[in-house]
Amino acid sequence: MSSHDAIPAPGGEHASAGGGHYPAHTPKAPRVAGVEFIGTGSYLPEDKITNAGLERIMDTTDEWIVQRTGIRERRKADPAKHESAWTMASGALENALADARIPADQLDLIIVATVSSEMATPSVASRIANRLKAGKAAAFDLAAACSGWVYGLNVAHEMIRGGGITTAAVIGTEHLTQYMDYSTAGRGCAILFGDGAGAAVLRRAADPAKGAIAWSMHGDGTGWKDLYIPRRPDDLPEGTDPAAVKMGQMFMNGREVFKFAVGTFQSLIAETLDKAGVRAESVAHFVCHQSNVRILEAARERFGIPQDKLYVNIHRVGNTSAASVPICFDELRRAGRIHPGDKVMFLAFGAGLTWSSSLWQF
Ligand code: COA
Numbered sequence: 001m002s003s004h005d006a007i008p009a010p011g012g013e014h015a016s017a018g019g020g021h022y023p024a025h026t027p028k029a030p031r032v033a034g035v036e037f038i039g040t041g042s043y044l045p046e047d048k049i050t051n052a053g054l055e056r057i058m059d060t061t062d063e064w065i066v067q068r069t070g071i072r073e074r075r076k077a078d079p080a081k082h083e084s085a086w087t088m089a090s091g092a093l094e095n096a097l098a099d100a101r102i103p104a105d106q107l108d109l110i111i112v113a114t115v116s117s118e119m120a121t122p123s124v125a126s127r128i129a130n131r132l133k134a135g136k137a138a139a140f141d142l143a144a145a146c147s148g149w150v151y152g153l154n155v156a157h158e159m160i161r162g163g164g165i166t167t168a169a170v171i172g173t174e175h176l177t178q179y180m181d182y183s184t185a186g187r188g189c190a191i192l193f194g195d196g197a198g199a200a201v202l203r204r205a206a207d208p209a210k211g212a213i214a215w216s217m218h219g220d221g222t223g224w225k226d227l228y229i230p231r232r233p234d235d236l237p238e239g240t241d242p243a244a245v246k247m248g249q250m251f252m253n254g255r256e257v258f259k260f261a262v263g264t265f266q267s268l269i270a271e272t273l274d275k276a277g278v279r280a281e282s283v284a285h286f287v288c289h290q291s292n293v294r295i296l297e298a299a300r301e302r303f304g305i306p307q308d309k310l311y312v313n314i315h316r317v318g319n320t321s322a323a324s325v326p327i328c329f330d331e332l333r334r335a336g337r338i339h340p341g342d343k344v345m346f347l348a349f350g351a352g353l354t355w356s357s358s359l360w361q362f
Pocket of ligand 1: 059060061064065068069146187188189191192252253254255257258261291292319349350351
């Protein structure tokens, strides 16, 4: 776990007391900058998988899915239209760059959070850099499942804030429908996930007060076996009957993940507010991973968060893992609901197990 609590004031802290054994010198200002979002974008495939469509292929009902998850439909990438993790990510970043009004060659860094890239190498980030002509931008992928984009946001923020780079793109993209078992055996998991991508462009800001005022990144590898996509029988947790799990398809222990998510989500909000010394009512928006509407509602009730401060789009797009938070944020921003001076908390949790937050001052 690592975190920071506040942005140090620029200048002065390392000033020489003078008159000692060391020559007097003019201290350099600490390399601390503000960070701001200058653009966002998203990409959602047109094809939909509705609950009615699922009723036709597995033993489930619209009523069961809506009651347990809040989901009514999710999007599905169509390989015939060349939709995949990297092409959706590329579309989302193009939209974010258009919103930011900067060309791709101004990017110093591209981070792509995904668990569903087409190839083990090169990274999705490298392919995007090539397609969008991002010049010599550093480019890498990050695999932290549903927490991936928030992990990436914190990494890019710290790199900009520390002065190493000026402009970064952080993208979340997932083509998860390819890993779903749409037979009745996989119905607990397959109803949840959809495809899509969301992107944000961050830039160094003159005002050091702008940027993350508190963040957290956590993991607990002991929970890896509650959510995984095995490729070989050797990948299965010890003692698992290979006949019970299909290779190449997502396995989820829904009840365990639910318990983890409800508890973690709430403690993550409390921890982040504590670190920042901020009360829940001062936060304008909680932009949360869309895993299950019941998990979101439990947190909303515990912290007394009004409905309009906790954005929900899971009914339209399902759980898009790493793409979930940036898609929500892009929708909020495009609706004109993010204002200068707002505090916005990003939150996510998922496979690994992993969880992460980032509380921003706009
Ligand atoms: N349609 C109809 N019935 C279903 C079903 C479906 N799609 N999926 C499961 N069921 C049945 C089960 O077979 C079980 O039947 P039984 O009691 O006769 O055995 C019953 O519903 C309850 O199953 P259970 O798995 O306990 O359901 P649940 O209330 O825990 O809901 C989830 C299942 C997946 C919706 C819930 O566990 C969940 O949301 N977990 C967290 C998932 C998540 O957030 N994952 C991503 C993390 S990033």
